[in-house]
Every structure is written in structure tokens, then in C-alpha cells.
Amino acid sequence: MKFIFADSLDVVDPNYDFASDSFAPGRKAYWGDRYPHEMMNPAPYDGVLVSRGIVGDHRFPGKYSSAQSMRFRRVGARQFLRLEAPRFASMPIFGDSGAFSYVQEEKPPYTPTELLEFYADAGFTHGCSLDHIIFDFDRETHGLVAGSDHARRRFDITLENAREFLSLARDLGPSFSPIGVAQGWSPSSVAESAARLEKMGYTYIAIGGLVPLRAEDVHRCLHAVRGRLSWDTRIHLLGFAKAEQIDDFARYAPTSFDSTSPLIRAFKDSKSNYYVETETGLEYYAAVRIPQAIENPRFMRAVKVGSLDSDTLLRLERHALESVRGYDRGTVQLDTAVESVCEYGSLLADDPSAGSRSRLKLAAEIRIATARTLKDRPWARCPCEICKQVSVEVVIFRSSNRNKRRGFHNLGVFFEHVQRLLGKEIARDSFQIPRRAGAAEC
Numbered sequence: 001m002k003f004i005f006a007d008s009l010d011v012v013d014p015n016y017d018f019a020s021d022s023f024a025p026g027r028k029a030y031w032g033d034r035y036p037h038e039m040m041n042p043a044p045y046d047g048v049l050v051s052r053g054i055v056g057d058h059r060f061p062g063k064y065s066s067a068q069s070m071r072f073r074r075v076g077a078r079q080f081l082r083l084e085a086p087r088f089a090s091m092p093i094f095g096d097s098g099a100f101s102y103v104q105e106e107k108p109p110y111t112p113t114e115l116l117e118f119y120a121d122a123g124f125t126h127g128c129s130l131d132h133i134i135f136d137f138d139r140e141t142h143g144l145v146a147g148s149d150h151a152r153r154r155f156d157i158t159l160e161n162a163r164e165f166l167s168l169a170r171d172l173g174p175s176f177s178p179i180g181v182a183q184g185w186s187p188s189s190v191a192e193s194a195a196r197l198e199k200m201g202y203t204y205i206a207i208g209g210l211v212p213l214r215a216e217d218v219h220r221c222l223h224a225v226r227g228r229l230s231w232d233t234r235i236h237l238l239g240f241a242k243a244e245q246i247d248d249f250a251r252y253a254p255t256s257f258d259s260t261s262p263l264i265r266a267f268k269d270s271k272s273n274y275y276v277e278t279e280t281g282l283e284y285y286a287a288v289r290i291p292q293a294i295e296n297p298r299f300m301r302a303v304k305v306g307s308l309d310s311d312t313l314l315r316l317e318r319h320a321l322e323s324v325r326g327y328d329r330g331t332v333q334l335d336t337a338v339e340s341v342c343e344y345g346s347l348l349a350d351d352p353s354a355g356s357r358s359r360l361k362l363a364a365e366i367r368i369a370t371a372r373t374l375k376d377r378p379w380a381r382c383p384c385e386i387c388k389q390v391s392v393e394v395v396i397f398r399s400s401n402r403n404k405r406r407g408f409h410n411l412g413v414f415f416e417h418v419q420r421l422l423g424k425e426i427a428r429d430s431f432q433i434p435r436r437a438g439a440a441e442c
């Protein structure tokens with residue numbers, strides 16, 4: 001089971017100055033920045049997925065600048081992602097059409113030929129067919145009954161595109177693996193889509209549309225799909241947002257899945273920001289929130305209306321940072337560090353005045369989360385390059401360079417977790433729908 005990291009230009013400045021919160025002098029964005037696989041050894045994933053929607057073009061701008069987008073196609077994905085070193089030689093580079101970027105359109109804005117040209121220009125090793133996302137999921141319907149006209153139209157478009165894509169992909173030769181994307185409005189229609197792709201000749205099938213689904217519905221879909229496909233047909237879980245629950249999904253024997261979740265949760269999750277692997281699996285710590293006084297929009301608003309003054313903000317911010325760093329060095333007590341973070345962070349309350357109800361409530365929440373993280377010092381035990389280099393800065397929720405480094409660390413922990421999972425026996429004949437997903441026939 002391969003973990004494919006869905007990249008969206010996630011890089012850090014390797015020489016970022018944490019003391020002054022500034023980029024290295026003369027830093028050149030992207031050129032001087034580093035990807036996770038450049039910061040960590042071994043790389044924290046088996047391969048990378050780049051979505052056409054992230055690269056973008058003149059019709060649908062992505063995250064890349066137009067110069068980057070053109071260079072990506074010109075020099076190829078491997079050079080652009082700096083995956084040229086011998087240690088990355090066998091690393092696959094997956095592509096997909098980025099169906100979320102055109103979900104509102106009647107039909108995909110590209111043709112299968114255009115998508116294949118994109119894959120060929122950039123030298124992808126694996127490419128997903130041109131799908132169209134179906135949103136109205138109905139777990140109760142069986143067979144191909146039901147499904148709105150809208151859903152059926154997208155189901156047909158996805159399969160027609162896949163047929164054309166496969167016949168064109170044969171021209172690219174054996175160095176390119178076409179992957180057929182299955183879409184549906186119910187477990188059985190997703191399974192039907194997958195079965196038709198297999199019949200067309202696909203030996204690698206991606207299950208799309210999983211992102212918004214609840215875990216039990218993903219189980220229903222994969223159960224139905226596995227029941228229709230040969231065990232020799234490989235399955236990819238496309239945009240698998242539930243990466244941390246991969247243990248539960250291993251029973252369907254996916255060959256690969258792509259996700260960005262371990263990186264994203266470092267700065268988007270309210271509590272689970274820093275990953276650790278324990279005997280019982282993944283566990284999470286909250287990051288220590290010390291936002292930037294002069295950049296936080298909420299603080300700026302409060303200063304503008306006069307409920308906070310910037311001198312106080314800067315003084316408490318400095319005190320929180322120094323206390324946490326002092327705690328890391330062993331010169332500041334745990335309680336002092338925790339209270340300094342609470343005093344500063346609780347200024348984000350609706351009413352930041354001393355003793356206000358909202359401020360006391362927020363302070364109590366910050367106290368619990370921060371005390372647990374600082375007391376356990378998980379960064380001090382982590383052997384990864386990120387934690388060794390930047391120590392406690394990795395758990396501080398502040399600026400992209402800390403937050404993404406924490407995401408890189410998470411990728412490393414998650415990748416090891418997947419490796420460990422592979423060591424456990426996953427017997428094919430133990431394949432069964434989990435009890436908690438219900439006993440619905442698909």
C-alpha cells in the first residue's frame with residue numbers, strides 16, 4: 001500500500017530565522033525553498049500526486065504562477081518537484097485532472113487528449129482519467145436505479161472519457177500507467193463504474209468522490225467495489241481525506257492512496273496538529289498557539305477599535321515565545337510557560353478585557369491543550385530532521401514556516417505508521433464490511 005502525497009507547492013525556507021520570524025536574506029521563493037523530500041531522509045512518502053487543478057492554466061488558475069505552470073510542463077514534473085536524485089528514481093509521480101476545480105461546469109473543460117498531453121509533457125508515471133465529480137450521494141439505492149439525471153450524466157461522461165483516455169494512453173508506452181477513475185452516486189453505482197472500467201481493460205482503478213463522504217459510506221463504497229473487481233485489479237483511493245483511519249481501510253487492499261491530510265492538519269485542525277506514533281497507533285497533540293501580534297487580523301481589528309493596544313500585544317507575544325523557548329532549554333518552569341501562552345492567546349477572545357467571561361473560557365481551553373503538549377515534550381523525542389533542527393519551534397502554531405514544518409514531521413510519522421501497518425498481516429479472506437458501518441447490502 002503506497003502513500004502518495006498530494007502536493008500543492010508545499011515548501012519551506014530551509015534557512016528561515018525563527019528568532020526574528022523572517023526569511024533568510026536573499027531567499028528566492030521556490031528556488032531556495034525545499035519540499036518535504038528534500039528536508040527529510042528518507043522521503044516521507046512513496047510518491048507524489050500533482051493535480052492539474054493545482055498547476056492550473058489560463059482558464060482555471062491553480063496554485064502555480066503562470067510561469068511555474070509553463071515551466072512544469074516544459075521541464076517535467078520530476079525536475080520541477082526536484083525528484084531527480086537517484087534515491088527518488090523509483091518514486092512514482094501521479095497526476096489527476098483536479099476535478100474539484102471544474103465541479104461547477106456542465107462537463108470537464110478538457111478533452112482526454114488534452115489531459116493526456118499534460119501527463120506526457122510533464123512525464124507523469126501514472127495518470128488518472130478525466131472524471132466528473134458526482135456529489136449527490138445516496139447510500140440507500142441499489143444497482144443502477146435512482147440517481148438524478150445530473151448524476152447519471154456525470155457517470156456517463158466519466159466512463160466515456162475513461163474509454164477514450166485508455167485507448168490514447170496506449171501510445172505512451174509501458175512507462176505510463178493509466179488509471180481509470182470510478183464515480184457514482186451510491187456504493188453500487190461506484191462499483192458498477194469500477195467494474196465497467198475493468199471491463200474496458202483498466203488494471204488500476206481510482207475510486208473518486210470520497211472526499212465529502214463519511215467513513216461508513218467510504219466503507220460501503222469500497223466493500224461494493226471490492227465485491228465486483230478481480231483481486232488482481234489494483235485500487236487507488238483518490239483524495240483520501242481520512243488518511244489517519246487508513247488502518248480501517250487496509251482490508252480492501254488498496255494498492256495506493258493519495259492524501260494531504262497529515263500536512264493540512266498541522267495548521268487546519270483545531271486540536272490534532274502534531275502526530276506521534278504510539279504502540280496503539282497514531283496520537284495527536286495540539287500545537288502551542290502564539291500568533292503573530294502584528295499580522296493576526298483579529299488582533300489588528302481589536303487594536304483598531306481600541307480594545308487592545310499594540311504595545312501590550314507585542315510585550316505578551318515576546319514573553320510567550322521566550323517562556324516556551326526557555327522551557328525547552330530547561331530554564332523556565334512548565335506552569336510559567338503555559339500561563340504566558342494563555343495570557344497572550346486568550347486576547348483572541350471576543351472580549352479581551354481582563355477577567356471577561358470569554359477570555360477566561362478561552363484561557364482554560366488553551367491551558368489544557370498547551371500544558372499537555374509542553375509537559376510531554378513530544379518534539380524532544382522525535383528523531384526526524386525537522387524536530388532535531390528546530391526543536392520546540394515545530395510545535396508552535398505561528399507562520400507558515402513553523403506550521404508547514406510541523407506538517408512535514410506529520411508526513412514522516414504518518415508514513416512510518418503506514419509502513420508499520422504493512423508489516424501486519426492483512427489477509428484477503430478476512431475481507432468483510434465492518435460492523436459499525438452497518439450491514440446494508442450494496
Ligand SMILES: [Zn+2]
Binds near residue numbers: 382387
Ligand atoms: Zn519530528
